[in-house]
Every structure is written in C-alpha cells, then in structure tokens.
C-alpha cells in the first residue's frame with residue numbers, strides 16, 4: 208500500500224457504501240478506462256471472473272472450443288473448461304514467451320479443415336510482456352474470431368504505444384495480491400464494446416432485469432467488486448507508473464548482478480513494446496551454469512528466499528491430460544529452466560545483493 212488508500216477507505220466508511228455498489232466502483236472503472244484507453248470497464252471480484260463473463264457474453268458453451276495460451280496461469284484458462292468448452296493450447300514464441308502467431312495460424316487452419324473453428328482466442332501477456340497483438344489479430348481477423356487478451360499480469364505495459372490489451376475485443380486485468388498493484392483481490396473487464404460490458408455488468412449482478420421485482424431471463428453470477436476494494440484500487444492505480452519503474456529497476460538490478468554469469472539469461476523484452484517486468488524471470492542452462500533451476504531454487508529456499516519455477520504449461524497439467532496442444536516444446540523448455548525471482552516493489556538493493564549472492568554461489572566455480 209502507498210498510504211493514500213487509507214483516506215479513500217475512510218471516505219467509503221463515511222458514506223457507508225460497504226457493498227458491491229457505491230461511488231468508488233464508478234471511479235475505479237473510469238480510472239482504469241483512462242489508464243488502459245478502453246472506452247468501458249467493469250470492476251469484478253477477480254481477473255478469472257472477468258474472463259468468465261467475457262466468454263459467457265460470446266455465448267461459449269458445451270461443444271465449442273477456445274484457443275488459449277499453453278504457457279500461462281490457470282486463471283486465464285479455467286473459465287473455458289468451466290463453461291463446458293474445450294481448451295486448445297498454443298505454444299509460446301521463444302522470443303517473447305507469449306503465444307506464437309504462426310502456431311495460432313496452424314491451430315485455426317486445422318479447425319477450419321475440420322469445420323470446427325474455435326469460438327475465441329485468449330492469449331496471455333506473460334509476466335507483464337504483451338503478446339504480439341497485431342500479429343495475432345491478423346490471424347483471428349481472417350476467421351472473424353474474437354480475441355480476448357489476458358492482460359492480468361500486464362497492467363502498465365505497452366504494445367506499440369498502446370496499453371496492454373488495447374486492440375483486443377476485450378481484455379482482463381487482475382488486482383490479486385500478487386499483481387503489480389492490488390486491491391486485496393479484484394479484476395477488471397475492459398472493452399470498447401459497450402454492449403459487451405453492459406451484458407457482462409448484468410451477468411455480474413445475478414442477471415437481474417431492470418424491474419422492481421426480481422426477474423431473470425438468464426443466469427448470472429455474483430461477481431461485482433466491493434466498493435471497499437474499489438477504493439483501494441483507486442489509490443493503488445495512482446501509483447502504477449512508480450510501480451512499473453520500480454519493477455523495471457529491479458529487473459535491471461538483477462541483470463547488473465547476474466548478467467556476467469555463464470548459463471543465465473533473462474526473459475527477453477520484445478521490440479514491439481515496454482514490459483512492466485511484473486516478475487523478473489531467468490533461464491538457467493545447467494551445463495553452462497553448473498547447477499539446474501531446482502538446485503538454485505532450493506538454495507534460495509534454504510535462505511528463506513522464495514523463488515518459483517515459471518508457469519507449468521497447460522498441456523502438462525493433469526487436469527488437461529489429453530488436451531490438444533499446437534507445439535509445446537518451447538513452453539516445456541522454458542518451464543524446465545525458468546525461475547521467477549523475488550520481484551516485489553518493496554525489494555531493496557540489500558535484498559537484491561543477498562539473493563544474487565546465493566545464486567552466484569550455485570554457479571560452477
């Protein structure tokens with residue numbers, strides 16, 4: 208927290224809007240529209256819920272298929288399966304770690320040949336680096352398939368001068384506790400399509416018809432964000448630029464301290480944008496470095512320093528055993544060697560020194 212959230216929370220208590228309704232929600236949505244460049248925003252309980260609503264709006268259900276990133280977090284995929292549709296996974300491009308446009312073209316051509324095109328495509332902006340949205344859109348536009356950007360990790364990142372997600376039919380953002388800014392949980396669905404957002408808004412409030420008695424012509428969800436959390440979100444959003452600067456400085460600090468080590472490389476930054484460097488991720492080549500990813504992770508853990516492997520690809524997840532995946536070797540290799548280093552905005556120079564000393568100690572002497 209920056210400290211400014213507290214004054215906003217006091218305002219919430221003063222007005223007694225301690226509910227999933229109230230003026231902070233509108234303020235948070237307007238501020239997010241301003242930051243992202245999307246015309247319309249809807250604040251909900253999580254990024255996962257935002258994706259669920261977008262897919263529901265597109266009418267996705269049993270019998271449908273939806274393309275998703277193979278290398279991502281489950282929240283960007285689970286709603287596809289929960290709606291009864293089949294997820295089809297597409298591997299990452301080694302230059303960006305995000306969905307490979309040529310493999311997406313293969314996936315859609317394969318669907319066209321079978322007369323069963325996916326109903327949507329959901330790429331991910333991985334670790335705060337945007338996917339190559341224009342290249343992916345060129346593929347989806349040829350088949351008129353809507354693209355929903357999972358920008359949960361990419362708030363504050365840009366792609367060709369636009370905010371992450373902008374240019375997709377809709378984008379989702381997350382304010383979960385581990386993200387670059389947080390409302391203590393929460394998500395946002397953003398789109399230039401007013402109809403999409405208004406339908407999602409209705410669905411997020413139990414699909415109540417606008418009549419005094421309670422009437423429902425379809426089933427919705429209780430997904431609206433609390434006005435209390437929206438106040439925290441408003442306060443946090445004001446600090447976004449600072450946080451991106453800080454995360455990028457942390458990335459640079461690791462590079463400075465570890466860049467000379469043989470066998471260690473950093474997640475590349477694509478030439479088309481500016482990543483928010485939500486997490487600093489490295490690859491460890493055991494033959495060159497002299498230790499593998501797990502040895503380094505456990506050495507850090509022994510010093511009470513938490514580091515995690517990068518996301519395990521979806522096609523390797525037991526819950527998706529047997530699922531179709533186009534490619535898959537890139538994500539598998541990244542998972543085998545990839546480590547997310549401590550990256551919290553509060554990390555100081557002394558912390559960086561201490562972490563890097565442990566990593567350096569694992570290297571071949």
Ligand SMILES: *Cc1c(COP(=O)(O)O)cnc(C)c1O
Nearest residue numbers: 253254255280282283359381383
């Ligand atoms: C965090 C995250 C989500 C889900 O967001 P929640 O707010 O935690 O539901 C979805 N996709 C990716 C890639 C994420 O990192």
